[in-house]
Amino acid sequence: MRLSGRNLKCVRGGREVFSDLDLSATSGEALAVTGPNGAGKTSLLRVLAGLLVPAEGSIALEAGDAELSLAEQAHYLGHRDALKPALSVMENLSFWREFLGGETKDAGHCLAAVALDHAAHLPAAYLSAGQRRRLSIARLLSVRRPVWLLDEPTSALDAAGQAMFIGLMRDHLASGGLIIAATHLPLGIDARDLRMGGAA
Ligand SMILES: Nc1ncnc2c1ncn2[C@@H]1O[C@H](COP(=O)(O)OP(=O)(O)OP(=O)(O)O)[C@@H](O)[C@H]1O
Numbered sequence: 001m002r003l004s005g006r007n008l009k010c011v012r013g014g015r016e017v018f019s020d021l022d023l024s025a026t027s028g029e030a031l032a033v034t035g036p037n038g039a040g041k042t043s044l045l046r047v048l049a050g051l052l053v054p055a056e057g058s059i060a061l062e063a064g065d066a067e068l069s070l071a072e073q074a075h076y077l078g079h080r081d082a083l084k085p086a087l088s089v090m091e092n093l094s095f096w097r098e099f100l101g102g103e104t105k106d107a108g109h110c111l112a113a114v115a116l117d118h119a120a121h122l123p124a125a126y127l128s129a130g131q132r133r134r135l136s137i138a139r140l141l142s143v144r145r146p147v148w149l150l151d152e153p154t155s156a157l158d159a160a161g162q163a164m165f166i167g168l169m170r171d172h173l174a175s176g177g178l179i180i181a182a183t184h185l186p187l188g189i190d191a192r193d194l195r196m197g198g199a200a
Pocket of ligand 1 (some may be wrong): 042
């Protein structure tokens with residue numbers, strides 16, 4: 001599987017954020033998108049996730065599932081956790097499993113993998129920032145999708161959480177997935193650097 005973008009240009013609010021951007025990542029590979037605040041890292045992930053339309057350029061996923069779009073084969077983990085505060089931890093995960101569909105893994109197992117099984121019945125509103133991030137990560141595990149698009153994935157995670165997530169990213173790459181992650185911090189896994197320019 002190969003995800004590639006060619007000659008991508010992104011315009012937001014009438015202003016060019018980036019242009020002439022090429023990228024590619026294959027199965028088992030991680031790309032770390034780095035650059036200063038405002039360089040366009042989040043914008044690039046949103047373009048790849050199909051949430052923003054590029055002003056120019058093309059995106060292709062080769063050797064994926066021909067019947068599914070790239071968006072249907074990708075998880076987008078934004079820097080804001082998409083949780084419903086009134087629902088419990090388990091209900092939030094169940095919502096995502098139903099919403100995303102496809103091949104799922106046991107929800108209890110996924111919560112245990114992010115050390116949130118003890119909080120399964122707690123309303124998401126009561127979670128700490130790091131626990132919210134762990135629940136978002138459980139979504140990645142719960143529904144099998146080969147492309148992970150991650151925005152500052154380790155923000156709010158403590159040292160144990162970061163080590164846990166590094167292990168999960170390694171497992172995902174070893175099972176043929178690919179990762180594109182915007183980050184200001186080292187990812188903790190082997191990753192090629194995609195440096196974006198621009199000013200804060
Ligand atoms: N909805 C929007 N409308 C107009 N401009 C926007 C919008 N969202 C982002 N931008 C602008 O696009 C540019 C790139 O923002 P983006 O969030 O992609 O940067 P980033 O590299 O992820 O930054 P950071 O490191 O601070 O997270 C910024 O100048 C930002 O102000």
